[in-house]
Amino acid sequence: MQAYQTLAGRFARLGALGDAAGILSWDRETLMPDGAADMRAEQLAQLAVIGHEILTAPETGDLIGRALDEAATLGEWERANLREMRRTYLHAAAVPADLVAASSRAASQSGMIWREARARSDFAMLAPALAETLRLGREVGAAKGAAFGLDPYDALLDGYDPGMRRAAIDPLFETLRAELPGLVAAVRERQAAEPAPLPLPGPFPVAAQKALGERLMRAVGFDVTRGRLDVSLHPFCGGATDDVRITTRYDEADASGALMGVLHETGHALYEQGLPPAWRHQPVGAARGMTLHESQSLLVEMQACRSAEFCAYLAPALGETFGGAGPAWTPENLHRRYTRVEPGFIRVDADEVTYPAHILLRYTLERAMVAGDLAVADLPGAFNDGLRDLLGLTVPDDRRGCLQDIHWPGGSFGYFPTYTLGAMAAAQLFRAACAAVPSIPNDLASGDFAALRGWLRTNVHARASLLETDELLREATGKPLGADNFLRHLRARYLGAS
Amino acid sequence: MQAYQTLAGRFARLGALGDAAGILSWDRETLMPDGAADMRAEQLAQLAVIGHEILTAPETGDLIGRALDEAATLGEWERANLREMRRTYLHAAAVPADLVAASSRAASQSGMIWREARARSDFAMLAPALAETLRLGREVGAAKGAAFGLDPYDALLDGYDPGMRRAAIDPLFETLRAELPGLVAAVRERQAAEPAPLPLPGPFPVAAQKALGERLMRAVGFDVTRGRLDVSLHPFCGGATDDVRITTRYDEADASGALMGVLHETGHALYEQGLPPAWRHQPVGAARGMTLHESQSLLVEMQACRSAEFCAYLAPALGETFGGAGPAWTPENLHRRYTRVEPGFIRVDADEVTYPAHILLRYTLERAMVAGDLAVADLPGAFNDGLRDLLGLTVPDDRRGCLQDIHWPGGSFGYFPTYTLGAMAAAQLFRAACAAVPSIPNDLASGDFAALRGWLRTNVHARASLLETDELLREATGKPLGADNFLRHLRARYLGAS
Numbered sequence: 001m002q003a004y005q006t007l008a009g010r011f012a013r014l015g016a017l018g019d020a021a022g023i024l025s026w027d028r029e030t031l032m033p034d035g036a037a038d039m040r041a042e043q044l045a046q047l048a049v050i051g052h053e054i055l056t057a058p059e060t061g062d063l064i065g066r067a068l069d070e071a072a073t074l075g076e077w078e079r080a081n082l083r084e085m086r087r088t089y090l091h092a093a094a095v096p097a098d099l100v101a102a103s104s105r106a107a108s109q110s111g112m113i114w115r116e117a118r119a120r121s122d123f124a125m126l127a128p129a130l131a132e133t134l135r136l137g138r139e140v141g142a143a144k145g146a147a148f149g150l151d152p153y154d155a156l157l158d159g160y161d162p163g164m165r166r167a168a169i170d171p172l173f174e175t176l177r178a179e180l181p182g183l184v185a186a187v188r189e190r191q192a193a194e195p196a197p198l199p200l201p202g203p204f205p206v207a208a209q210k211a212l213g214e215r216l217m218r219a220v221g222f223d224v225t226r227g228r229l230d231v232s233l234h235p236f237c238g239g240a241t242d243d244v245r246i247t248t249r250y251d252e253a254d255a256s257g258a259l260m261g262v263l264h265e266t267g268h269a270l271y272e273q274g275l276p277p278a279w280r281h282q283p284v285g286a287a288r289g290m291t292l293h294e295s296q297s298l299l300v301e302m303q304a305c306r307s308a309e310f311c312a313y314l315a316p317a318l319g320e321t322f323g324g325a326g327p328a329w330t331p332e333n334l335h336r337r338y339t340r341v342e343p344g345f346i347r348v349d350a351d352e353v354t355y356p357a358h359i360l361l362r363y364t365l366e367r368a369m370v371a372g373d374l375a376v377a378d379l380p381g382a383f384n385d386g387l388r389d390l391l392g393l394t395v396p397d398d399r400r401g402c403l404q405d406i407h408w409p410g411g412s413f414g415y416f417p418t419y420t421l422g423a424m425a426a427a428q429l430f431r432a433a434c435a436a437v438p439s440i441p442n443d444l445a446s447g448d449f450a451a452l453r454g455w456l457r458t459n460v461h462a463r464a465s466l467l468e469t470d471e472l473l474r475e476a477t478g479k480p481l482g483a484d485n486f487l488r489h490l491r492a493r494y495l496g497a498s
Numbered sequence: 499m500q501a502y503q504t505l506a507g508r509f510a511r512l513g514a515l516g517d518a519a520g521i522l523s524w525d526r527e528t529l530m531p532d533g534a535a536d537m538r539a540e541q542l543a544q545l546a547v548i549g550h551e552i553l554t555a556p557e558t559g560d561l562i563g564r565a566l567d568e569a570a571t572l573g574e575w576e577r578a579n580l581r582e583m584r585r586t587y588l589h590a591a592a593v594p595a596d597l598v599a600a601s602s603r604a605a606s607q608s609g610m611i612w613r614e615a616r617a618r619s620d621f622a623m624l625a626p627a628l629a630e631t632l633r634l635g636r637e638v639g640a641a642k643g644a645a646f647g648l649d650p651y652d653a654l655l656d657g658y659d660p661g662m663r664r665a666a667i668d669p670l671f672e673t674l675r676a677e678l679p680g681l682v683a684a685v686r687e688r689q690a691a692e693p694a695p696l697p698l699p700g701p702f703p704v705a706a707q708k709a710l711g712e713r714l715m716r717a718v719g720f721d722v723t724r725g726r727l728d729v730s731l732h733p734f735c736g737g738a739t740d741d742v743r744i745t746t747r748y749d750e751a752d753a754s755g756a757l758m759g760v761l762h763e764t765g766h767a768l769y770e771q772g773l774p775p776a777w778r779h780q781p782v783g784a785a786r787g788m789t790l791h792e793s794q795s796l797l798v799e800m801q802a803c804r805s806a807e808f809c810a811y812l813a814p815a816l817g818e819t820f821g822g823a824g825p826a827w828t829p830e831n832l833h834r835r836y837t838r839v840e841p842g843f844i845r846v847d848a849d850e851v852t853y854p855a856h857i858l859l860r861y862t863l864e865r866a867m868v869a870g871d872l873a874v875a876d877l878p879g880a881f882n883d884g885l886r887d888l889l890g891l892t893v894p895d896d897r898r899g900c901l902q903d904i905h906w907p908g909g910s911f912g913y914f915p916t917y918t919l920g921a922m923a924a925a926q927l928f929r930a931a932c933a934a935v936p937s938i939p940n941d942l943a944s945g946d947f948a949a950l951r952g953w954l955r956t957n958v959h960a961r962a963s964l965l966e967t968d969e970l971l972r973e974a975t976g977k978p979l980g981a982d983n984f985l986r987h988l989r990a991r992y993l994g995a996s
Binding site for chain 2: 016017019020023031032033035038039040043045046050223226227228242280281
């Protein structure tokens, strides 16, 4: 146990450093004055470098080797912790320090240029920096791939979603690619025949939106003694252990963006707040990966809170909060608004039926870029062709095309698929939860999330990184990640299929 | 230059770690949810331990030795930086790691017990923990004293105010001890013969107080692109480089506490914001010490903002903000309120004439405790005797006596004198500023701080830790720290002496 205990101490320190960075990053997005940006970047860089030095010190590798030799003396969680320590170590140690620094600098640089290039819809402005970020991202993928015995794209994917592989994703995404166009067309036809949703007349004062958002957070189960809700330009869930900070942004003309955003981030927060206290700051005590993380936000937002049942709870709460009454404020109209399907250019604004098309496109393109089969110069054309094929839309400019997301300029290759994998996992988990506790849909109609939350606590949150994603899903739902529950959910909600 | 440059890199990292801790500490006092306390303590402890490890690594001492050998190749600021690096290193390396940990734990412990003991006014509850904190504090003082060739109390003092010594303080404090009782009596007699200040009728809504506070901050010169104003239970100035966070607390029945508090903290903030950008994160680029830091807050609050001139600016601003008019809202009444002298039990509520008595008492007692001449069990009696001698007050309970301050339970021995040394330095600097720029008092009457701020920038802020405190004062005011300008200020303001 000696080597393992020493490792646990090192990882506890890394966990505390990660927490510190989490609060500093949250502060940067919410409260930090503009003039502090350079110094904040320096603080975060120093914390990252210190963490990387601790993680990649030669003794860490030695200790892992010795701990593996004594693994027979360890319990189940300790063994899983050691497995995750090794994975974390390999991801860090695989990449030479100068490549870490160069790729991080290049990503910061192209991320900054991207803001300007998107505003001007000027892809040529971004192209050289993006090409450099891609070049270094491919080098990182190759280095990690060599360490893990994986191809570069799988190695990058593993950094966001441990254990996830192209070979698992491809058949799932092919199913969606085959089913979705017909499904979208059928839903659009059905919705065209129904009354159009009525707009809710505003204004929606920010203070009232915030109070309602906090009431909904608490209803879902957010522990306000271990977290906060604040405002940022781009909503996120961040912060630190026992201190989960979620954010939203308010529009006084329309409350639904902020409310659904709060519910989405609350799903992420529930996962973080439900992780096992005994494993704080240890790798096995962390959330399993981005697919399961996104499944928790989508389960709360899409599966639970856009359901007809929850709309029956939310509609009177909205009416009471904002003094609304009449046909626009009925549960039925609210549900029609929250389930409206309409193909559009912007991924983050997409409904749950057309959203996967945006991901299929990006997955195909980033795989090709990482494989060296798609040059940055050819990206806009490939992007626009893809969106036409998938959603029948003609991209009018790159701002609404391949310039809309920060992921690639920010150096994130291998992240996009987890959004739609998360949507699949959400449908699969929600169905299993309702099968285990049949009262869940009715509970939602009175804003009661206790049973759903209890099931998620036991079957997802409290398991942290003990299991790989597919193992966890198999134990929770009886099978590994699949597309069928997601498609069944879409057909039921949008086509009335049983 | 090689060794010096390597050291500069190490200290830059320490500076960034200190900044990170500054923001985490600010967040703890302002926004952090209660349930995050343990994890936040862990984050701060890990940052402190990492910093201590970097600072006390054997190579740091070696590098300092080599850099001193090549000091002839360094410029004036680099040499001063090396001197401050050495001082910082000695303070850290002098104390064995287990003593650092033990004294820090004991201080945390007795600081926690103190909260409860103060609330209950139960000294016996605190005594054992305080005795342990004192015992370890004396060990730390002895260890630092051995490293610096100083007696333990001077070594502790040096940690808060580099270069400050009992031998310098004693004659200044003896002057105050001789002069103040007569001065207090004369001021009280004079004020008793004047009309009593009229209370300002409230309420004072928090939003309006905050807006006025921010307006005054900006008038004084606070750079809002590099700092913020927020709320905390105990007001402070903290944060990080280029990100100075000041706090206050609001009372809707009385705006003067928050306003004067904001002005006080703005004085601290001006110092931090005026430090030389070229020396960020280096020891020579930091504020000189607690005496000069307190001088900057007291110069803004006491010297400038409680002056008759500034009251002429503030009174109409208050009336306009809170819709007040009539005799209570005149500059004259405001000035009477802000200069009212009345001996009381509580140090933090004391006026500037009686405040030094609280410090003289604490200085005498903590010197005796550190020297081993006063046992913790005898502290309440000694405290109460001292307050009777100095201010003629009979302490009714320990809550209003020796339990009122967190400093000693929190492990701070050697800090108290800097409050009154700061008041002296404030008077000395303000007089020199007004001599150099005679328009300053009149400028304050129109809320114009530009000339005062410019003089402070040049003569105090921009010099950072280039000089020792007395050298800086000699260059700025023509003489080292003295009590005469402070006494002259009190006689002028409170007795009408010219």
